[in-house]
Amino acid sequence: MQEQSLERFSWREHPDAVELGFSHYLNLIERRLQGEDISLVQGLRQFYQTELGVSLRETQARGLMHRDSSVFIDYVNQVTGERFTPNVEYWETLGLDAFLSWTKRFNSAQNIAAIDLEEEQGDITGSRRIGREGPAVRRTTVVRQIYRDNALSRFLKYLYDSHCQVCGFSFPLPRGGIYVECHHIRPLGNPHQGPDIENNMLVLCPNHHAMMDYGVIAVHPENRAVLSIDPSLAQQGQPLQLQKHVLKVEFLEYHYTHHFGR
Numbered sequence: 001m002q003e004q005s006l007e008r009f010s011w012r013e014h015p016d017a018v019e020l021g022f023s024h025y026l027n028l029i030e031r032r033l034q035g036e037d038i039s040l041v042q043g044l045r046q047f048y049q050t051e052l053g054v055s056l057r058e059t060q061a062r063g064l065m066h067r068d069s070s071v072f073i074d075y076v077n078q079v080t081g082e083r084f085t086p087n088v089e090y091w092e093t094l095g096l097d098a099f100l101s102w103t104k105r106f107n108s109a110q111n112i113a114a115i116d117l118e119e120e121q122g123d124i125t126g127s128r129r130i131g132r133e134g135p136a137v138r139r140t141t142v143v144r145q146i147y148r149d150n151a152l153s154r155f156l157k158y159l160y161d162s163h164c165q166v167c168g169f170s171f172p173l174p175r176g177g178i179y180v181e182c183h184h185i186r187p188l189g190n191p192h193q194g195p196d197i198e199n200n201m202l203v204l205c206p207n208h209h210a211m212m213d214y215g216v217i218a219v220h221p222e223n224r225a226v227l228s229i230d231p232s233l234a235q236q237g238q239p240l241q242l243q244k245h246v247l248k249v250e251f252l253e254y255h256y257t258h259h260f261g262r
């Protein structure tokens with residue numbers, strides 16, 4: 001019975017296999033950097049077997065952690081927008097401190113990612129319900145779509161360290177992570193058909209997100225100043241407090257024309 005389920009069950013089908021495996025992998029690297037004589041391949045295989053009940057071949061384990069192109073590299077890239085080097089020799093050169101400081105940054109980006117998934121839980125469930133009636137491929141596409149969107153908003157939240165671009169505000173959550181939202185300047189969907197790309201997005205606190213949606217505030221398409229129908233707004237006429245990515249003029253013009261003050 002046990003063997004049958006192992007045979008049937010690939011790591012690719014386990015929803016948390018990459019996240020949990022990578023977290024354990026970081027742990028193994030840390031132990032190696034602290035001088036422990038352990039094998040990363042064996043350690044990873046053992047982890048998958050005992051913790052997730054997934055039987056991993058040696059080549060599969062090596063594939064997960066290959067230095068040039070691997071599942072782990074793609075995973076890190078999706079969470080942080082950064083490239084990770086899963087090569088213990090590389091980290092041995094930089095030293096334990098550098099590794100731990102990288103790990104700390106990764107974990108903070110990971111917390112942001114976890115909040116995103118919780119937020120969209122409703123959407124995922126909904127998509128699965130549709131998927132059960134339609135072809136399986138549709139479900140995969142919908143789930144992938146959500147992952148891609150998450151990756152982009154996660155990247156932007158990471159870029160701004162979860163601070164609002166208008167006012168710089170952010171707040172921590174009791175279970176870890178910092179809360180902030182992503183806004184599409186030209187809205188997605190009908191009738192606006194705005195694109196899901198970073199040049200069409202702003203990182204905002206919930207207040208400024210709602211004010212943007214209701215057309216109370218806008219960003220000036222030319223000088224990036226905050227415009228408001230409420231003259232008492234503290235940021236009125238001031239440039240965006242945080243600007244670390246490029247906003248496209250045409251999207252700002254669209255919002256200004258179709259939403260601001262309407």
Ligand SMILES: [Zn+2]
Nearest residue numbers: 164167205208
């Ligand atoms: Zn704000």
